[in-house]
Amino acid sequence: MADQSEQPDLASQMQQLYQRFGNLPGVHIELHQNLLAVYVQTPKAEARVFLQGAQVSHFQPKGQPPVLWLSEHNQYQVGKPLRGGIPISWPWFADLARNPADLRQQVTGDDAPAHGFVRNCDWQLDDIVVDKDVYHLHLSCRPQSKHWPYACRLGLVVSVDEALTLALSVTNLSDRPWRYALALHSYFQVEQISEVTVPSLAGQAYLDCLTDWQPCQQQDALEIGEEVDRVYTQAPKRIALQDAVAGRSIVLTSQNLPSLVAWNPWQEKGSRLSQFGTEDHNNMLCLENAALLDDAVTVAPKEKQVHTLKIESSRQLIH
């Protein structure tokens, strides 16, 4: 768990955020049950970011349906990441046992949670910079965890325009190098999963997490009619998700995130997930741009690594 002892209470945090950012046009500070969020409405789009985990929960360009899927079953509780939006998995991916040996050996303590601990950490909203109708939300966090005794700073710049861009930075503030894995675990909203295709994954190699991470080869475009949990280790930098029923494509362009995880739990696994409805698998697909396994990143003392993801929504079916 993150050390929350120095965090002011919710009411004073909200007041501070209002004083600092409340006068900016289109910016609202919100409280959802026990979690603080900042909502921005720009001339071109709207977005919401929760301070817990710096989790973007909503992005909707003007005149389009929401791009990100968010569960209606979320409980908005401290220590429980929202199901949906873009949780950040860091500094390891999935079960710790699936990460490279040198990364695993850095992690201290028992019961390391799946996907690292940062999605539960409190982040600060350091600034909102408005530049020609584009809103840039600057967030940061000094993650502290019994599992990770290394000083570091994470930064996230969320830029809201017609497209949504995330730039995640990792700075090593300790005096020794260490290694991390990362995934921007995006949940995309789709109209009908059985009509969704991801053409850019045709011909790509992947590890099938459902069969003990066996190496496999994809022949055609990815289509989903059952549980899918795959790591494409050499994914193209630009990936288009075609949602035929909605008549749109969601296009992902990434830098310094060489892998792509494709995940849909389908009905049976979905029924065992927290904050997930029995039919929700029909309307979501996770495509997670990631740096993991052999591509886990080693960062030297004082070095900063930056990973970016741009998410665009288009009314055309793009390959």
Ligand SMILES: O=P(O)(O)OC[C@H]1O[C@@H](O)[C@H](O)[C@@H](O)[C@@H]1O
């Ligand atoms: O329920 P969590 O911890 O958010 O994880 C969700 C899923 O995340 C995906 O990235 C994994 O590939 C799946 O195996 C996992 O089930």
